[in-house]
Amino acid sequence: MLQPQSIYIAVVGVGGVGQAFLSQLQHLESRMRKASPPLDLRLVLVRRSKQQLQSADWSGIDISNVLTLLKSITGPLPPWNEVLNHLSKAPGKVVLVDNTSDLALASTYPEALKKGISIVTPNKKAFSDDYALWAKIFEAAANGTGSPNAGYVFHESTVGAGLPVLSTLKELVETGDEVTKIEGVFSGTMSFLFNSFMPVGGGGGKFSAEVKKAKELGYTEPDPRDDLNGLDVARKLTILARLAGLKVKSPTSFPVESLIPKELESCSTGDEFMEKLPEFDNQMDELKSSAAKEGKVVRFVGSIDVPSKAVKVGLEKFDASHPIAALKGSDNIINFYTKRYGFNPLIIQGAGAGGGVTAMGVTGDLLKVISLLKQN
């Protein structure tokens, strides 16, 4: 019997998403080993901020034991170019799974792709920073305009976590539909905050109290200002707009409404900010009552008007019957308005944050890459 084909996997980042990914990889590895024909998925490198574990002879690392093994490692980390050079010498195809939000690593993607290393990642920075990096990545990738021998790149989880948002937008564009508008709630944190602050039918607490609750539940970043400044949503909108064909320069090149009051921009810590936020509850209450008078609710949304190239992020009012108003918990909702779909949009909705569902988008991308690499 022939040896099964091996695909070599390198994983960077073993936080919430990284650990969920490793567990899904273990499931996948076992399934593919028993498939017909079998495929050998081999974990050959794992790295986190201060440690790197490497299978020197390409024989593979025991996935179930990665975290324990990592703990025993000490010593300096090799620079990325050295890591990529090493990976490019693997005796088969290599996929780099980047579960970080590191721009330095993202900046090496073009180089990695040119070396034939494929990339799957939920790292938004790579695709939402300066347009030049986006262009370089897709000029290098085999599924861009790069060489057929280059690596593939997929990043479904950069928007809506495991929800099929980017694959759907790509298919609309590639099959020749005309996307006119994309609108939705793209942040689980913002979704939870506004669904609690102003639920359809009335009720809801003070805004600062909802932020406090969200922080306690672990729904915000450690410093809630990193959610409230709108930049996370702006990065997702940048990615969607670029896939829809707009050359958006950066996530700060269009209007983004921050929910951090001007007076609190100078707070030196997140704690100081949280302490002072209640002083501004009256502003949010005014907004709430003015919307209620119109029979509407307030939500934090992003929208892209494709023909006019207008991208924006901020607060908007919606009728109580609108699908965006009816959202629950920390769900995301994405509405695609297109020529083919007509008046009613194509809607995708569900959890848009969390380790398991974000890792699912990464594992789904890995499956796509594997099916493409298997052919060679």
Next chain:
Amino acid sequence: MLQPQSIYIAVVGVGGVGQAFLSQLQHLESRMRKASPPLDLRLVLVRRSKQQLQSADWSGIDISNVLTLLKSITGPLPPWNEVLNHLSKAPGKVVLVDNTSDLALASTYPEALKKGISIVTPNKKAFSDDYALWAKIFEAAANGTGSPNAGYVFHESTVGAGLPVLSTLKELVETGDEVTKIEGVFSGTMSFLFNSFMPVGGGGGKFSAEVKKAKELGYTEPDPRDDLNGLDVARKLTILARLAGLKVKSPTSFPVESLIPKELESCSTGDEFMEKLPEFDNQMDELKSSAAKEGKVVRFVGSIDVPSKAVKVGLEKFDASHPIAALKGSDNIINFYTKRYGFNPLIIQGAGAGGGVTAMGVTGDLLKVISLLKQN
């Protein structure tokens, strides 16, 4: 310069979906010809019920002129096995696009796949008839357990037209999530009928009048009984249940509620049925008022409870605030409840019928096949 790789396309069926597909194929062909590296998509065979047009020297047929060219063809149609034998001799990879609902053609898929011919299709019969045919298809396909040299098969448009329903379900399963329940409105016709008959907030006409209106708007089959018997929805549920891992024998092997009154089952024509349907409006009115008393609305849904293997199709009551109740027009909605997604389902919603969106699912599948075939 090297000749670009050619992929040979055969199209069967040039009705509403088939014509929309040809127009999308033309767009795709032109885009791929200019791509880097270029790819040559070549239409080499077109067939409809009484005519077949073939490019004898594989040089290709002018897509924009297909319907006119077909009209000039007379003479007997060759049998399918002859057509498949011919196609398997093409000087490159072949994709058969089946835009029919023909079970005879569907029965040849295993043979075609074994000959290396890939298949993309919205033909529900192939995947919802006897389980034996389903098993044979996926035992033959390269993306089933068949030989890597066999053809690929994709059928996204068999459920929800162009909505990413099957690809999402496959990804949930393949990445190791546990799908517990699938529930939704799977028929554009049934969606329109019940959204009109019993809209949230009250109103709506007599049931027979809504059927008549739907027929006049072209939202039903020529004989509306073909929608009202529930079989179309049962076929879609069969496909979803099988992808979720249940070996459903056939679309008549689980409970399916027909909206054709027992007394009218013997009507010999659709016209006779439509004439007599108003006599049964009181039954539907009773259902409507009993639901209204509970603050609910009635919808025609399908559901799959995976752990108990219970598949069913029929009328159900939903709270006015439920996403299934709030559906508009002739939209489909599909809710995936999974372990990973927790209490709130992953929801996909939008137009689930119509030539353009159905063809989009087919063209999307063709793109997937092309990306896989390009590698060889």
